[in-house]
Amino acid sequence: MTEQTKTIEKPIVDNISNVSEWLVNHSDLIVQYCINIVAAILILFIGNLIAKGIAKGVSRGLHKKRMDPAVIEFVHGIVRYLLLAIVLIAALSRLGVQTASVVAVIGAAGLAIGLALQGSLSNFAAGVLIVGFRPFRSGDYVEIAGVAGSVESIQIFQTVLTTPDNKVVIVPNSSVIGNPITNYSRHKxxxxxxxxxxxxxxxxxxxxxxxxxxxxxxxxxxxxxxxxxxxxxxxxxxxxxxxxxxxxxxxxxxxxxxxxxxxxxxxxxxxxxxxxxxxxxxxxxxxx
CATH class of the missing domain: 3.30.70.100 (Alpha-Beta Plaits)
Structure with missing residues (x-):
């Protein structure tokens, strides 16, 4: 073996030795990080299943009370997304991220996103008003913003109508609230x-x-x-x-x-x- 080869191999061996030594010295920290990552993944996976189960349970409970299907779908979406947000924060907390900081960042980001997505937020607020005041129910034949059809569902940001010729029309909730609503099915x-x-x-x-x-x-x-x-x-x-x-x-x-x-x-x-x-x-x- 030449002197040049020995000169090249020595730094490599030294680096490997340093890495091995670092791994041995920080083995407890590495194990802890691995456990936290696995736990965070499990929290996301199991939390998602629990969120789905709770949302479905709420839907079944509202069905038993004979609530309007359109309202049930709206509440189902709200409950599921709120629970998913809680699960995400719990997973980040398990990874060692300060949840207070996360909440602050989410608040600041929410303000910026809210300014950028005013239309979406107005649609969400309008959806809450539709569910609260209930100017129509699922299956009612209505005319909204120049579109006539049967109400299929009330979602978080839009209301879905089915026309008599079986076309699906999606109307933003803000347009529903901001325009006259003609309900042809309200009275018998x-x-x-x-x-x-x-x-x-x-x-x-x-x-x-x-x-x-x-x-x-x-x-x-x-x-x-x-x-x-x-x-x-x-x-x-x-x-x-x-x-x-x-x-x-x-x-x-x-x-x-x-x-x-x-x-x-x-x-x-x-x-x-x-x-x-x-x-x-x-x-x-x-x-x-």
């Missing part, structure tokens, strides 16, 4: 408003009798409140009558469509004309 009954135009030559009394007969032969209409038929306006091409029966909310659209068809058929059967927009043109002959 609804009024159908139909405008029927007939010719100016038609016998209005006979027309009203035909319309009342159609309503009387529809078993799904409510007797109380009683249906109403009256002359609404004298239009440009027709006399417009309004037909206003009451029906159970669940039957609204089926009855609506059937009534329109039956009214058309009965007016035709009784010789009552439903005019289309028209214009009378008079030509005057001029002498040459």
């Amino acid at each position: 009954t609804r009024r159908i408003d139909l405008v029927i135009g007939v010719s100016y030559k038609a016998d209005l009394q006979k027309t009203k009798e035909v319309l009342y007969n159609v309503l009387a032969n529809e078993p799904r209409l409510l007797k109380d409140p009683a249906p109403n038929v009256g002359v609404l306006t004298l239009g440009a091409s027709s006399v417009d009558l309004v037909v206003r029966p009451w029906v159970n909310t669940a039957d609204y659209w089926n009855v609506y469509f059937d009534l329109v068809q039956k009214i058309k058929e009965e007016l035709d059967a009784n010789g009552i004309e439903i005019p289309f927009p028209q214009m009378d043109v008079h030509l005057n002959k001029l002498d040459s």
